[in-house]
Amino acid sequence: MAKLSDKKSTEARSGAPAPIELICANADISLQMTRWLSHLRAERRLSPKTLEAYARDVRQFLTFLAEHWGALVSLPRFAKLEASDVRAFMAARRSDDIGGRSLMRALAGLRSFGRFLEREGKGNVGALSAIRAPKIGKSLPKPLQMASAKRLADANERAGENRDPWIWARDAAVMALLYGSGLRISEALGLKRRDVPAPGAGDVLIVNGKGNKTRMVPVLQNVLELIADYAAQCPHPLPAEGPMFVGARGGPLSPRIIQLTMERMRGALGLPDSATPHALRHSFATHLLTRGGDLRAIQELLGHASLSTTQIYTGIDTERLFEVYKTAHPRA
Incomplete structure (x- = not known):
């Protein structure tokens, strides 16, 4: 050994x-x-x-x-x-x-x-x-419907849980960030307080991605408002050089906490097991592409080193087109 x-x-x-x-x-x-x-x-x-x-x-x-x-x-x-x-x-x-x-x-x-x-x-x-590399089957990511992705970022969906309201606000802000900016969960939880502008003070995040490569990604004002709402309710100090998102005891937030939150919410919302935090990133890319987004621009937003990695989302879009055809065409 x-x-x-x-x-x-x-x-x-x-x-x-x-x-x-x-x-x-x-x-x-x-x-x-x-x-x-x-x-x-x-x-x-x-x-x-x-x-x-x-x-x-x-x-x-x-x-x-x-x-x-x-x-x-x-x-x-x-x-x-x-x-x-x-x-x-x-x-x-x-x-x-x-x-x-x-x-x-x-x-x-x-x-x-x-x-x-x-x-x-x-x-x-x-x-x-x-030695020839083993062949692997390509599985398409499974994005969420737009309405479902938005509900995951709504703190009111968890109002019945026996948790502090600031934790609902924190989790909603993280979910909104994953879907609104297409971040990996490690990228979102790796943000420092100084990296996130206040609402109205900016609309760009500098993200540290895979291989310590940084990139600029846009962030929606309503997402910044959710983050600001969480920060206002958080009982722990959030210094500029410290993590933006903290756990119940004030330390860095573990990705497992967000994964468990997603598991509870998908049961309450009737979502499939494929509804994971990473599925929100897939949803971000797929919904942009569906609405006419440029593939090369989406590659930059996701931080993919190769365009071939991003091209998998074109397969998702094609699948949905065929689903619409089969359900809507009178001769299908």
């Missing part, structure tokens, strides 16, 4: 990943893996969650190889990796009911590590490039 060393204080001071300790591989592999993650963080600006997933995938692969070969993994041995070794690992992961999307991410992480070793002159791991 592999583990990360417990050096959180060093990591917090330097901002670099802590040195990695592996009991399935030699120290040379551990050193290169630590350097690789530092490179991805500093140069590629990958998100912490992506770095964590990549590190986990490589550790699992090295653990598998140590068992598969019956010996600790070293750099010279790793450089002689064969395609059959990689296929055996993928088959083992498949047997653990790992989905195609997770396997694709694992292979991407392994290839990134292999390319890093090549650039550092530590060997040519060509076997990783010889």
